[in-house]
Amino acid sequence: MFLVTGATGSLGRRIVRQLREQETPVRAFVRLFSRYEELEHRGAEIFIGDLRQDRDIEKACQGVEYIISAHGSNGDPQALDYRANIALIDQAKANNVKHFVFISVLGVDRGYEDAPVFKAKREVEKYLVASGLNYTILRPSGFANNLLPLAERFRETGIYLLIGDPKNRSSIISTDDLAKIAIASVSVEGAKNQILPVGGPDVLKREDIPRIFSRLFNKEPIVINVPLFLFDGLRSAIGLFNPQTQRSLGTLRTLLANEFFCTPQEIAHLESIYNIKLESLESFLRRYLGG
Incomplete structure (x- = not known):
């Protein structure tokens, strides 16, 4: 029996689907x-x-x-990234769980003080x-499914x-591949x-993404490049009225301001461990959106 938290999220839902396709028992923790x-x-x-409730965990x-x-x-x-996971680990020990897979984030060890999720x-x-x-700790560089609504727009x-x-680089992982890797990690x-850092097979500049969209839909991209200082100004203005939201935007600011990509050596190592050929971002988008 697997327990999957976040089972209705973009990754958790895929993990549950793949486990059930294998006819593996799975308990989906949902709201x-x-x-x-x-x-x-x-x-x-x-x-x-x-x-947030220890008794439920x-x-x-x-x-x-x-x-x-x-x-x-x-x-x-x-409450959720920190305390809930600590409680899950404590209960895993109490119940003699055989393996714990934790989905972290690439760059979590860089000391980003302004990013509460990273901390x-x-x-x-x-x-x-x-x-x-x-345990297996997976540090993905970004989920491909997050680009689906941007592609639709x-x-x-x-x-x-x-x-x-x-020019900032990323190596976005197919969310389906990440689900496969998470499941396989227990065996x-x-x-x-x-x-393990987890990314897609291609290191992409952020400006490459609208070019991929352009190929998918045969449409010339209109790229509006907003400088980071404008985001910072908006965040500061929000902080005058809602300091908590300003703090929570620190994680987004960190993601916007820095590079998150895996090296070719790290990707080759990952493919070797899991005996998998990782899917490119363009292939993922084509499967879901056609083109």
Whole structure:
């Protein structure tokens, strides 16, 4: 039995689907108001709970052998990225869970003080490594599915909004590939007790993304490049009225201001460990959007 948190999110949903395609028992941790009908239809065991409640985490972990922590912060990194994962790790130890897979983020070890999600995930990584559990920590550089709504908007308008340096590089991972890797991590020997950067096979500049959209839809891109200082000004103005939102935007600011990519050597190592050929961003978008 797998327990998957964040089971209705873009990654968690794919993990549950793939587990059920393998006819593997899976318990999907979901919120009451989330859309979980598809997962139930696929045969997942639905656990309705709140990751902010220790009692719900305790109940969800009973009788499971593997845990994949795939939930996001939902605007509350202290409660969800940090405390909920600490509680999951503690319950994994109490229930003799065989393997714990934690979805972290690339660059989490760079010390970004202005990014609460990065700080929370780094502390969870350290706690998990010291826990004595068998673990795999995956540090993805960005989810390909996050570009789907941007691509749809581009298809309608031809406009692409690019905030910050167009030359900044990334290696965005196919969310389907990341789900496969997360599942395989509990059984692949080379993934045991490892921290692994995870990215797609291509290192892309941010300005390459509208060019990919252009090829997909045969439409000349209109790129609006907004300087980062304008984002900073907006964030400061928001802070006058809502300091909490200003702080939470620090993670987005970190993502916009820096590069997040895997080296070719890291990608080759990842493909070797999991015996997988990673999908390019363009291939992922074509599968979902046609073109």
